[in-house]
Amino acid sequence: MSITNSPAQPERKGLASLLRLEPEKLRWLFPVALLIVLAVAFSLASPRFFQFNNQMIIAQQAVVLLVVALGLTFVIIAGSIDLSVGAIVALAALAAATTSATLGIWAIIPAGLVGLACGLLNGAVIAKGKVPSFVVTLGAMVVYRGVVLYFTRGAPISINDPGFLDLYAGRSLGVPHSAIIALVIAVIAYAILERTVFGREVRAVGGGEKVAKLTGIHIDRVKISMFALLGLLCGIAGLLQSARAMAATAQLGEGLELDVIAAVVVGGTPLTGGIGSIQGTVLGVLIITILSNGMNMSGVDPYFQSIVKGIVLILAVFITIDRKKIGIIK
Amino acid sequence: MQLAATAISKSFGSTKALQNVSIALEPGKVHALVGENGAGKSTLLKILAGSVSPDGGAMQIDGKAYAPRNLREAEQRGVAMVFQEIAINPLLSVAENIFIDRLRHFRRGLFIDTAALDKAAQAILDDFSADVSVKADITTLDLGKWKCIEIARALSYDPSMLFLDESTAFLNHKEVEVVLSAMKRLRDRGLAIGFVSHHLAEVRMVADTLTILKDGQWVGDFATSEITGDEIHNRMVGRDISGSIFPPKAQGTPSAPTLSMRDIALGHKLTLGQLDVGAGEIVGIAGLKGAGGESILEMIAGVVPPKAGAMRYLGKPHQPASPSDAWNVGIAYLPGDRAGEGLISEFSVLDNLIMAAPPRKGPLFDAPAARRIAGELMGRLKIKASSPDARCGSLSGGNLQKVLLGKCLSVNPRLLLLNNPTRGVDIGARHDIYRVVRQLAEQGLAIVLVSEDLPELIGMSDRIIVLRGGAVTYEFTPEEVVSEDQIIRHMA
Numbered sequence: 127m128s129i130t131n132s133p134a135q136p137e138r139k140g141l142a143s144l145l146r147l148e149p150e151k152l153r154w155l156f157p158v159a160l161l162i163v164l165a166v167a168f169s170l171a172s173p174r175f176f177q178f179n180n181q182m183i184i185a186q187q188a189v190v191l192l193v194v195a196l197g198l199t200f201v202i203i204a205g206s207i208d209l210s211v212g213a214i215v216a217l218a219a220l221a222a223a224t225t226s227a228t229l230g231i232w233a234i235i236p237a238g239l240v241g242l243a244c245g246l247l248n249g250a251v252i253a254k255g256k257v258p259s260f261v262v263t264l265g266a267m268v269v270y271r272g273v274v275l276y277f278t279r280g281a282p283i284s285i286n287d288p289g290f291l292d293l294y295a296g297r298s299l300g301v302p303h304s305a306i307i308a309l310v311i312a313v314i315a316y317a318i319l320e321r322t323v324f325g326r327e328v329r330a331v332g333g334g335e336k337v338a339k340l341t342g343i344h345i346d347r348v349k350i351s352m353f354a355l356l357g358l359l360c361g362i363a364g365l366l367q368s369a370r371a372m373a374a375t376a377q378l379g380e381g382l383e384l385d386v387i388a389a390v391v392v393g394g395t396p397l398t399g400g401i402g403s404i405q406g407t408v409l410g411v412l413i414i415t416i417l418s419n420g421m422n423m424s425g426v427d428p429y430f431q432s433i434v435k436g437i438v439l440i441l442a443v444f445i446t447i448d449r450k451k452i453g454i455i456k
Numbered sequence: 457m458q459l460a461a462t463a464i465s466k467s468f469g470s471t472k473a474l475q476n477v478s479i480a481l482e483p484g485k486v487h488a489l490v491g492e493n494g495a496g497k498s499t500l501l502k503i504l505a506g507s508v509s510p511d512g513g514a515m516q517i518d519g520k521a522y523a524p525r526n527l528r529e530a531e532q533r534g535v536a537m538v539f540q541e542i543a544i545n546p547l548l549s550v551a552e553n554i555f556i557d558r559l560r561h562f563r564r565g566l567f568i569d570t571a572a573l574d575k576a577a578q579a580i581l582d583d584f585s586a587d588v589s590v591k592a593d594i595t596t597l598d599l600g601k602w603k604c605i606e607i608a609r610a611l612s613y614d615p616s617m618l619f620l621d622e623s624t625a626f627l628n629h630k631e632v633e634v635v636l637s638a639m640k641r642l643r644d645r646g647l648a649i650g651f652v653s654h655h656l657a658e659v660r661m662v663a664d665t666l667t668i669l670k671d672g673q674w675v676g677d678f679a680t681s682e683i684t685g686d687e688i689h690n691r692m693v694g695r696d697i698s699g700s701i702f703p704p705k706a707q708g709t710p711s712a713p714t715l716s717m718r719d720i721a722l723g724h725k726l727t728l729g730q731l732d733v734g735a736g737e738i739v740g741i742a743g744l745k746g747a748g749g750e751s752i753l754e755m756i757a758g759v760v761p762p763k764a765g766a767m768r769y770l771g772k773p774h775q776p777a778s779p780s781d782a783w784n785v786g787i788a789y790l791p792g793d794r795a796g797e798g799l800i801s802e803f804s805v806l807d808n809l810i811m812a813a814p815p816r817k818g819p820l821f822d823a824p825a826a827r828r829i830a831g832e833l834m835g836r837l838k839i840k841a842s843s844p845d846a847r848c849g850s851l852s853g854g855n856l857q858k859v860l861l862g863k864c865l866s867v868n869p870r871l872l873l874l875n876n877p878t879r880g881v882d883i884g885a886r887h888d889i890y891r892v893v894r895q896l897a898e899q900g901l902a903i904v905l906v907s908e909d910l911p912e913l914i915g916m917s918d919r920i921i922v923l924r925g926g927a928v929t930y931e932f933t934p935e936e937v938v939s940e941d942q943i944i945r946h947m948a
Contacts, residue, residue: 323814323821330811333800340759340797341812341863342783400802 153394153401156445157409160392160438164413168420175423178300185305186370188415190215192308192408193363194382195389196315197356199407202390203319204352205332205399206252206259211360212382213270214244216374218364220274223283223374226290233290237365238358244270245357249350267383275376282375285368294369304366311359316404318355328352332399388435389414392442413438457483457518457534457616457648459504464513466499473499474510477674479667481617481648486639488663488680489652491692492882493852495669497652498540501619504650505537506530536610537619540652544602550590551577554609580608584641587634598745600631607638618642620651624658625880628745628908630948636662654882656685657911668692693884701887702915703894711735714871714902715756715774720765722748722755725926728765733871733902738893740917741906742943747923749906750792753873756904757789758782770870783812788864792875792906798860799848806830806844808859813867833862838888854885861889865896872896872903878912890916910940922946 168175194211201208222237229236248266252259285291296303319325327348330338339345368374393410395402417438421431459481466474474496481487481504489497502508504515506524515522517533524530527537544553551573552559562573574590581588586604588597594605603623610618620639624632632655639662643649653659659666660680668675668691675691689701713732720728726748733739741749754760756767758776767774769785776782779789791797799808806826815825830844837858841851848856857878864872874893878886893916897903907913913920922930922943930946932938 321821322819323816324819326807326811326814326821329803330800330807333803334796336797337800338811340757340779340789340791342778342780343811344778344780400800 152445153396154406156442157393157406157413160442161409161413161416164416164420168416168424171420171424175420180419180423182297182300182302182305184412184415184419186302187419188411189302189304189308190363190367190370190379190382191385191389191415192411193311193359193366194356194386195393195407195411196312196404197352197359198386198390199315199393199395199402199404200319200325200328200352201259201356202387202395202397203332203399203402204328204349205335206349206353207387207397208248208259208263208353208356209383210244210248210263210266210270211356211386212379213267213274214241214357214360215364215367215379215382216274216376217241217244217270218361219368219374219378220277220283220364221361222290222365222368223285226285226287226368230287230289231293233287234294234362234365237368238361241357241359241361241364242354243357245354245360246350248357249353252353253346253349271376271380278374278376280376282373284373286372291369291372294366295372304370307362307366311362312404312408319404324348324351329400332401334400385414388439388442392439394442396443459515459517459522459535459617459648461500461504461515462513464500464503464510464515466496466503466508466510466512472672474503474672476513477669477672478513479504479674479677481650482665483616483648484643484646485664486643486649486651486662488659488666489650489669490656490659490666490688491669491675492884493854493880494671495692495882496672497669498621500669501537501621501650501652504530505535505619507537531613531615534614534616535619536613536615536617538603538606538610538621538623540621540623540625542599542602543606544594546595548594549574550581550588550592550594550597550605553594553605554580554612556609558612577608577612580612581605584608584611584638584645586638598628598631600627600634603627603631603635604638607635611642615647617648617650620649622652622654622880624653624655629910629944630744632658654880655909656688656883659688660685670694689883692882701883701890702912703891705894706736706738706897706918712771713768714770715904716768717752717756718766718768720752720755720767721763722751722760722765723763723926726751727927728752729928731921731928733904735870735900735902736897738897738903738905738916738918740913740920741904741923742910742913742920743906743923743947745908747947748926749923750875753789753875753904753906756782756871757787757873759789783867786867786870787873788812788867788869788871789873790860790864790875790877792879794853794856794860794879799856799863801847801849801856803848804845805834805839805841805848805851805859808848809833809844809862810866812863829866833865836865837862837892852882852885854881854888857881857889858885861892865892870901872901874903874905874907876907876909877905878907878909886912910943913943914938914940924948 174180198208198211218237218241221240222233225236226233248263251257252262294304327343330343331345331348335345367378389410390407391397392413393406395406417435462478463476464474465476477500489500491497499508503510506527506529522533554577555573559568562569578590586608588601588604623635627635636658639649663680665677665679667677668688670692711734714735716732717728718730741752743749755762758779758781795801809830810826815822815829827844834844839858840855848859878889893903905916919934920932920938921928924947
């Protein structure tokens with residue numbers, strides 16, 4: 127009998143066996159169930175929670191998280207990680223803020239290019255230098271944040287261009303423009319992951335890098351492309367964040383990487399690679415955002431909120447992780 | 457010590473792994489379990505050794521009830537098992553590997569008494585004449601020695617009964633001999649031995665009695681001397697496949713070479729003066745592990761570049777910088793390590809089959825075309841899976857190997873590189889794989905076959921070259937009738 131088909135797999139333990147659910151289904155059901163539970167609980171706790179205006183506030187709060195999380199979904203499915211996303215967002219916000227006075231709405235181009243360049247650099251060092259993504263992006267996080275501090279000297283750069291602010295932070299019929307932009311990006315990201323050959327290659331790299339390489343997939347090209355894609359999305363997220371805050375600050379995006387990773391993982395994309403979905407990430411982002419928003423609305427002690435967030439993250443990993451691969455978690 | 461198991465049943469989900477199987481083991485006898493992949497052999501061994509609990513049935517040792525809840529309880533009753541998967545920690549010493557779960561027995565104060573530990577380990581190894589020194593660096597030992605260390609670990613519990621699950625599957629010829637002779641010595645000392653192997657030659661060499669299983673059901677018990685190899689095959693598969701399982705070979709000489717290699721130097725010791733592989737020809741490469749066969753395949757496939765020399769493929773220079781360069785020109789590589797290099801087991805059959813050349817419409821993935829291609833390949837290779845979306849992890853070894861071959865075929869290759877294509881594969885699936893490979897040769901593919909399975913190499917190759925320590929020691933002409941002994945003489 128073959129190694130891979132040993133029928134005597136250990137009995138599945140934990141919640142999965144209690145509910146008699148396959149982990150594949152659970153990976154899907156968990157975020158959906160959690161979202162419903164949160165929505166019900168918070169609407170009971172605070173009548174304002176389900177009002178249109180609060181819903182739009184949630185949408186607005188979710189935007190930056192979502193745009194970055196969409197990009198990070200590719201990276202995590204491919205078995206890598208990026209800790210520098212928050213710093214890239216800050217750097218791109220800085221680019222958008224400094225150019226908004228002259229370029230107006232076209233400040234999206236420098237913001238996008240700065241993000242793309244950061245992502246390309248990360249990807250090139252990881253793929254060509256064969257350095258683990260965790261280490262490279264940990265270093266890059268400090269470097270990019272340092273660049274922001276160097277240029278701003280810690281002082282915020284405000285944005286006054288009305289066209290820029292209206293397009294990226296305004297609302298039409300009460301719906302924030304940024305939410306529409308993020309939704310369009312989500313649809314594109316879904317199409318890339320599910321409908322293109324590149325999306326399949328990303329999955330193959332995460333499922334088994336050596337297998338993918340020996341099957342003729344350009345591992346380096348795939349890795350550089352996905353980090354570049356993530357960088358570009360960080361650029362757009364930085365622009366949206368700067369528009370919402372009407373300024374770029376040195377602290378912008380600090381700690382964002384943890385929220386983004388949490389959103390992707392809660393959405394059912396395990397850090398082990400190979401599996402995951404854009405739909406799940408959208409759910410994960412909503413869960414993380416609603417958790418913050420709802421706890422604020424219900425008046426939960428802000429210091430207590432981080433405890434809840436941390437527990438939700440660990441619970442999500444506990445339920446969705448693929449334990450068959452646990453021996454090779456990186 | 458006698459072990460009798462009656463009416464054992466076991467299901468995994470909806471799969472009935474064993475149904476009403478009974479078996480008896482006697483001291484001083486080697487008892488083989490034979491059957492195709494998925495017949496239930498390993499499950500039965502694991503139940504006997506306490507690592508899996510049966511759903512139904514009863515077991516007795518010397519007439520007393522025996523229902524071990526885990527390996528430890530089985531060990532206390534004198535039953536030990538060597539698992540199929542290699543379980544050696546290369547960071548530990550030989551002795552530490554043997555006594556891994558009992559290191560505290562060798563404590564002296566706060567520390568471990570290494571001298572006493574080594575002495576105890578060496579005593580066990582010497583006791584069954586394993587040629588392993590506890591002083592050896594475990595990373596320098598070959599797989600056969602590692603299996604001996606695992607056997608020593610099992611023997612360290614001082615069992616009266618030992619089970620070996622495919623302990624020879626990943627070993628080369630020389631290593632297999634080491635393990636088989638260890639089994640014989642243990643039998644002669646009065647141990648009861650149960651073992652599983654896909655190699656009937658091995659079964660015939662060491663087993664006194666055998667049980668044939670098919671689809672989880674008992675087919676029959678036989679004395680090895682009373683049944684022929686063909687009969688065993690037929691009863692395992694349930695249909696008549698007597699005669700050669702190898703299809704007839706190519707006639708006539710191949711035309712222009714598809715691949716030619718000149719004055720190759722590779723790694724730190726491999727040299728190859730000249731080797732051509734013609735269209736329609738299967739060239740076999742024999743040699744012990746590390747002799748260079750696998751390295752040659754990896755060089756052609758673009759995994760490792762040669763240090764010197766030139767390759768020409770279809771008349772043009774062939775200098776692949778990466779495996780993708782090789783796949784792009786129609787060179788398909790089937791690697792030897794199915795789980796680590798060949799397939800992604802949590803992906804579907806379809807995902808794996810079309811991974812090398814996903815059909816596309818522009819940048820988009822053409823899903824309907826992929827389903828069509830996967831369906832064709834599944835039919836052509838007789839891959840038994842519930843659907844193209846079935847997870848590869850749920851397939852048996854033979855079917856996985858067919859998926860791997862299917863992946864190679866999906867690119868319509870001109871040159872096929874096979875590294876041990878039937879490792880851990882049962883006779884029925886072997887039959888299908890051999891048939892397809894020969895058909896491909898007849899269609900004009902050039903094929904290089906590296907295999908540690910000598911009957912396979914002899915049965916499939918039109919021409920065999922033998923490597924030893926990185927150099928060609930002999931090249932058999934197509935006319936020569938090759939025997940295993942001849943190959944062994946040149947490779948060892």
